[in-house]
Amino acid sequence: MKNVLVIGVGPHARRSHLPALAAGQRDGLVGTVCGVDVLGAASVLTVFDSDDGPRDLPVTPIVPFPAGEQTLPDAVRQTLDGLVVRRGIDAVVVATEPALHMVYARWALERGLSVLLDKPLGVRPSASTDPAQAGAILTDVDDLLARYELARRHRPDVVVSVQSQRRYHPAFWQLRDLIAEVAEATGCPVTSVQSFHSDGQWRLPDELLDLDYHGYDRGYGKCAHSGYHFFDIIPWLLAAGDASGKIADAVRVHTEVTRPVDLLAQLGVDDYERLFDGFAARNRYTEAELHTGLHGFGEVDASISLAFTRAGRTLTLGTLNLFHNGFSQRGNLAPAAALYKGNGRVRQETHIIQQGPFQALHLHSLQTLEDDSCAGDRYATGGDRHVEVHVFRNDRFRPGWKPYTRLDHDALTTVDGRIAAPTQQSSRRRSVSEFLLYLNGRRSRHQMRSDLTTHRTAAALMAGTYLSMAHRWSGASPEATLSLTPTLAAIPAPVRAREVIVR
Incomplete structure (x- = not known):
């Protein structure tokens, strides 16, 4: 069973991640779970019972730091490194404020830890008003992709899965199959x-x-x-x-x-x-x-x-x-x-x-x-639950097609x-379950629905959206054009200079 560190145990993690991790414990996929959150966060030391979250969830406080930081403060890094060693951590769930996702994901990859990364991949403060910060949304992702590639050279089983739950929703599976057909x-x-x-x-x-x-x-x-x-x-x-x-x-x-x-x-x-x-x-x-x-x-x-x-x-x-x-x-x-x-x-x-x-x-x-x-x-x-898909097809072009199909809940x-x-909630649980199954050798990499490597286009759309906002704010043309050709950014020199830490 794999031991998991949850970074950020706020309302979102309590609703989505912690119950799924508790289910993983009951299914024999998860060993111990521990958390960290910023000092002073509301109810950070709440103990969860087995019905709502992992058994006996210990939460370690860390000092807050500005969202714009690109590296962890020494005190935070030392706290996290200590938890990895003491608790025998195998994987990390990043469920913090979005502007902090990147810095924690980089830290985890440098230590050879698999990551379940909450959405979005990352964002920069002032992204809607500063074009440089908006553009950095995509360059940050390219940097993370490069670090992911490096981490896999040292530890081939490392995975970064992004919790985009609509990829795990049956209605969207059906849309995808119909489009492909x-x-x-x-x-x-x-x-x-x-x-x-x-x-x-x-x-x-x-x-x-x-x-x-x-x-x-x-x-x-x-x-x-x-x-x-x-x-x-x-x-x-x-x-x-x-x-x-x-x-x-x-x-x-x-x-x-x-x-x-x-x-x-x-x-x-x-x-x-x-x-x-x-x-x-x-x-x-x-x-x-x-x-x-x-x-x-x-x-x-x-x-x-x-x-x-x-x-x-x-x-x-x-x-x-x-x-x-x-x-x-x-x-x-x-x-x-x-x-x-x-x-x-x-x-x-x-x-x-x-x-x-x-x-x-x-x-x-x-x-x-x-x-x-x-x-x-x-x-x-x-x-009780309202979700439906309506399918219209040109049966005069292809008589074998049905002109209309309705798919309800x-x-x-x-x-x-x-x-x-x-439902969205059950789809979130499926994304966590897939991650845990992979960690335990019960899913292959090609079966993962939301590997980080499949998210560059989404990052480009988000970066382009904020670039357009920021351009308008600064008085420039609000149109932005971005390449969708995958490119891996150069590994920063400080990362190249040191080996990825593998326990």
Whole structure:
């Protein structure tokens, strides 16, 4: 059984990673689990019982450090190194603030440890306003890919798996299979994709300044919070059409955003005083003070236009709309304790895919309510769990095709003989389970759905999105063009100079 270190045991890890690791213990895949979190983090020393998390989870505090740091402070590195030795750590789960993902992943690879990396791969502070920081999102990933290659030379079984749970969701498996079938039959790639995601995160004006958990004060927002799932799933679905032989080598990106100061134009302080009894007494800021304090904050909503090209010709057009400021079930003045994962958040998600004149696919996952546990899968339109795929095919071109098929929750639960609940939470658990099975020699590398090496295009989309934002902020053209040709960055000299540490 493998021993696991969880870096960051906040609300997200408690909801997603720790229960899955507890299940791994019960299945004989995981030995001991320990955690680290920053000194002063809320409830950092909470002991989890066996129903909710690993048995007797010890958590070691570490000193906080700025998110922009590219190397770990000596004190933090020494603490982590000590835990690796004392606890016999085999693998690491990185579930921290996104801007810290890279520095912990680099540390783990230098020690020959496998990594389950939470999304996004990484982000830089001020990415939405500083083009240099936006561009570094992709160069950081290229650097990590190079370090991954180096680590595998020394220890071939090392793996970095990215927790992009939609790759583990049966509805997306079905989309991918349908795209591949038509590409094989016709030679037509995906020609357009429209993706939409809203999660109803409604923060009141004073909360935009005062609440920093998954906030906007670091100069990034929705696109780094949950947007990476869509930067990832779009190219993952496009790749299903690779049988056509028509594969993009570049992408053009144009982004329009709503920032916190824009929200004040939609609903200002006066509006909130009418909407909520008690807001005037609670709010400490004038509208002018809010405008000043929110300057340079990251995006709340983003509307992204994509053009995937090959040799200058457009293969696929895409639109990606990522919204925090959408339909919500929050009705209270005081924010819920859960904040990001509670507070009335309701997920509504759609994907519309066109494959030339041959096929159209619609995926809809539409919640109406949010449950108290924040699991977010139990209440939805039309029944217990609302997810459905609509398939339209040109049967006049090929009479053997069915012109219309609808796949609901029950139909998607069993895909090609595989029984798996088509919910986001169960898909997260499957991603952790796959990682643990690999560590225990029960999955091969080629069976891993989300290896780091398959994520460069997603990183390019995220970098391009932030480059477009930052260009507009600085007064330049908001269009960004990025190459999709895989390249490994040169290994930095300090890494080349020392051997990767293998226990």
